[in-house]
Amino acid sequence: MPIQKIEMISFRNHQKKVVTFSPGINLLWGENGSGKTSVLEAVYILSNGKSFKTNRLIETVNREKKEAVVSGVFGGKTTTFYQPTNGQKKIKINNVVKKTKDLIGQNPTVLVSPEEEKITKGPHTERRKYFNRLFSTVSKTYLNNLIKYTNAIKNRNHLLKQNKQPTEIKIWDAPVAKYGALLWLEKKHLQQSFNREVLLVCEKYNNDININISTTTPKKPTENDLLEKLELNIQKDVFLRRTLVGPHTDKYTVSFKDKPLREYGSQGEHKLSFVLLKVAEHGFIKKETNKNPTLLLDDLFAKLDNSRGNAIFDLIRKSGQTIITNTDLVGVEAHGINPNNPNNKTIHLLRNWKN
Incomplete structure (x- = not known):
């Protein structure tokens, strides 16, 4: 509106x-x-x-x-x-x-601003925040699951930082696994939809440009698989005092002509990719929400x-x-x-x- x-x-x-x-x-x-x-x-x-x-x-x-x-x-x-x-x-x-x-x-809204250029130039955390915000904009289900998952991770990490026993920490494994798997499933669908929009934008403005966004999100995420990973990683989590598996650790890589943009992209390639991603963002929101x-x-x-x-x-x-x-x-x-x-x-x- x-x-x-x-x-x-x-x-x-x-x-x-x-x-x-x-x-x-x-x-x-x-x-x-x-x-x-x-x-x-x-x-x-x-x-x-x-x-x-x-x-x-x-x-x-x-x-x-x-x-x-x-x-x-x-x-x-x-x-x-x-x-x-x-x-x-x-x-x-x-x-x-x-x-x-x-x-x-x-x-x-779709913002095109120097502050947003960290989508391509910044670390994985910036792209993760960007896609969480974007997917929350188009899906209330994603937003609600993200809120519940973030709360579960926050509570689990709080116990880890307090050096609590693994039996106490594992109380939060079930909600982390439940909402984490739901997030991954929804994210997989939305990521595919966004990638299709990026492809259409690239084809329209320059057939020689190929921008691809890959992620470490599991191809077939399940609640049981995530629960199993949490149990396997408990000793590492206790040692490092944070939860090491789940959607909050997902990494996104933006590639320009099949090369990781952050590591190998020129200034011009960064700016062009950023603008085209923003064009795709606008089309994606419009298609998903009308x-x-x-x-x-x-x-x-x-x-x-x-x-x-x-x-x-x-x-x-x-x-x-x-x-x-x-x-x-x-x-x-x-x-x-x-x-x-x-x-x-x-x-x-x-x-x-x-x-």
């Missing part, structure tokens, strides 16, 4: 700012420090319950204030995020308190060449709603987007601390 309006109070450098959006292309421009990325961050938080800029949401509160508030209207429903400096975040939808999981998948995600493009135009640009601009044309940040309108026009088009909306932010 497109976002129609967002209000930010004491959020980053925005003391109080209201921005309204069109259902098409929105051009958010202004010099560095004007708070453009903060607007994208606010939209992202209302979609995902977390920030792409920081793991500590308390950092979003203006330094002079005690609480940040972000409120957005999606198709008539109002989602509000509260973050005090001395407490936990609070989320409400139409003034009813909700959990973070209630936001996920409701109003999906929802057209809002596309968030952060300061992208200065870094685009023709090959990446063609993919992104085709995605913009397909996306129901796009919010683009840039330092000026000239860079946007240079890539074929007309700010004067009545279907596009231009929003100018000025650099000051009272925006």
